[in-house]
Amino acid sequence: MKIFKLACRRVALVRRIEHSRTKLYRMALAWCHDPMLADDLVQETQILALQKLHQLNNETAFNGWIYSILNNVWLGHLRKSRPTEDIDQLVVADAASPEHETLMQQVDLMVRSAMSSLPNAQRQVVSLVDLDGLSYSEVADILQIPIGTVMSRLNRARSALAQSIIKRRRQSSQTAAQCERQESIKLRVVK
Secondary structure (H helix, E strand, O other): OHHHHHHHHHHHHHHHHHHOHHHHHHHHHHHHOOHHHHHHHHHHHHHHHHHOHHHOOOHHHHHHHHHHHHHHHHHHHHHHOOOOOOHHHOOOOOOOOHHHHHHHHHHHHHHHHHHHHOOHHHHHHHHHHHHOOOOHHHHHHHHOOOHHHHHHHHHHHHHHHHHHHHHHHHHHHHHHHHHHHHHHHHHHHHO
16 A cells, blocks of 8 residues: 555656646746757756655655756756857747837847846846745755845845846937937928
């Protein structure tokens, strides 16, 4: 009977690892900004999770355990090579109007650019807390840092993101105003 329970537990955990792909991919993409690299990181994470399934003693800690594996895989990748970030290649598709699509693309690029300018440690914390909704203690366990460090990194990351986005908005407003002035000058010259 005990063997049957162990086998059922193992099957349930394997399924849970399989179903965690979407969450892992979203987090990996937030960290690396490269869809193909994110896919590779998730695949390696899931393989390692399956190999280390016996190490998970407490099933309620599954999310922290699997994110810790993803973090270790990501750090291993960073040690091996410098990540390349090409967010200009990302296409945002939506059934909305062209104006709405353009606006959403601009906002997306602004946020992604601001996120990519953050140091890796801050980017990890803000994506785990704000994108995935993990608690500070879970993030501290995943990244193996004190909870106070999580809070200070998150605060610095949010402040840097806000400043970066405000600065980019001002720049785009100034550019739009310059274009409007040039158009009005052209119209006056034509008349």
